[in-house]
Amino acid sequence: MDRLQSMAVFVKAADLGSFAAAGAALDMSAQMVGKHVNDIEKRLGTRLLNRTTRRQSLTELGRQYYERCKSVLAEVEAADAIAHTQHSAPRGRLRINAPVTFGTYCLMPVIADYLNAYPEVQIDLTLSDRVVDLIDEGYEAVIRIGELADSSLLSRRLKPYRLIACAAPQYLQRRGTPTTPTELADHDCLGFTYAARPPAREWPFMAGDILHLAQVRNRFQVNDSRAQLAAAREGIGIIMGAEMMLTEDIQSGRLIRLLPDFDAPALPVHLLIPGDRRVLPKLRSFVDQVVEQLGGE
Known part of the structure; x- marks a missing residue:
């Protein structure tokens, strides 16, 4: 079998989770998909997919081989595309x-x-x-x-990634409106976290050339900015988020910008x-x- 075609079939089977789904996407039978995968496994002398009657999953070696196959297939596509001239239509x-x-x-x-x-x-x-x-x-x-x-x-x-601090009107009515970064220590702030970084315990602000590090505490933290925004809309706490994400809510009045005299980071x-x-x-x-x-x- 053609090695590149077998790699493409293997990647599709891994992406879609079954030989039947891969066959439908590639206009071939599930049995033919299985033959391509079996041919690779036979050539490599190892199993790439754990298969049961109900599901399939990549082995540890299968995951590594899958990532390399995607990279190789992308290179092949780029090599084929070189045939087009510099001024050809993007495709x-x-x-x-x-x-x-x-x-x-x-x-x-x-x-x-x-x-x-x-x-x-x-x-x-x-x-x-x-x-x-x-x-x-x-x-x-x-x-x-x-x-x-x-x-x-x-x-x-x-353009720089600008951050601003905001809160919902109902939160500010309940807890008051901070006027300086120092006052954030007395408020509930919404933490943003993901695998490589815990939520920040300090929020930096600039007033002219002076740096203010606001101490913050997070009663609520989440690893998705959309959920963080939803929490701010519900009045759970103060959000420090991307200006591009918060602009519509500020314009509609769902959120109110805080500390306008202090600049948050622009990354x-x-x-x-x-x-x-x-x-x-x-x-x-x-x-x-x-x-x-x-x-x-």
């Missing part, structure tokens, strides 16, 4: 990664405009607050918030792409679209 599939909040509230409108403009491009967007490896995990572009480490990746600076944002590959039309046009709509100040 093909783009794999993009972005942080959850940024991707939901800021990047999605850009992607919608891009897909309308380039009907022959498909986008696979993964939202995760984990720092992914662009090369090893087969992404063609990633969004990073925060300072960049030295790398061989090419970067384009986007750098970059769009990263591989530095050692030819930039194909689909990626070039995507980068241009993102920079046009979210470009740096």
Whole structure:
């Protein structure tokens, strides 16, 4: 069997969770899917999928092989696309990664405009607050918030990721409105946490050149910004969140901005792409679209 085809079939079977679903997606029988997977396992001398009558799951080695297969298949797609000239219409599939909040509230409108403009491009967007490896995990572009480490990746600076503090009117009626960062210590603040970082115990604010570190306590913490926003709307506590996420609620009156005389952090944002590959039309046009709509100040 063709090795690349077998790899593609294996990836599809792992993604969809069954040979039958993979066969339907690839227009082949479940038995043929099984033959491709069995051929790989026989060649490697190990099992990649644990299979029962009700479900299947990747083995530990199968997970590693799956990730490498995705990367190889992405490289093959890029190699095939080189046949198109620099000025050919963007086409093909783009794999993009972005942080959850940024991707939901800021990047999605850009992607919608891009897909309308380039009907022959498909986008696979993964939202995760984990720092992914662009090369090893087969992404063609990633969004990073925060300072960049030295790398061989090419970067384009986007608008800063601004944070602001807000609370619902019912919370402020019950607990009062803080007028300085120091007063936040007497309030309930909503913590944001994920695997790589516990919730912050200090919120930094600037007044001119003076840094104020507000001590905060979290009666409620969550690993999803949408749930954190919902908690703020319900009056559970004060949220420090992305300005782009909170603007609509502030304009509608559901939330009230706090401490307007103090600036919260503005974190750098970059769009990263591989530095050692030819930039194909689909990626070039995507980068241009993102920079046009979210470009740096």
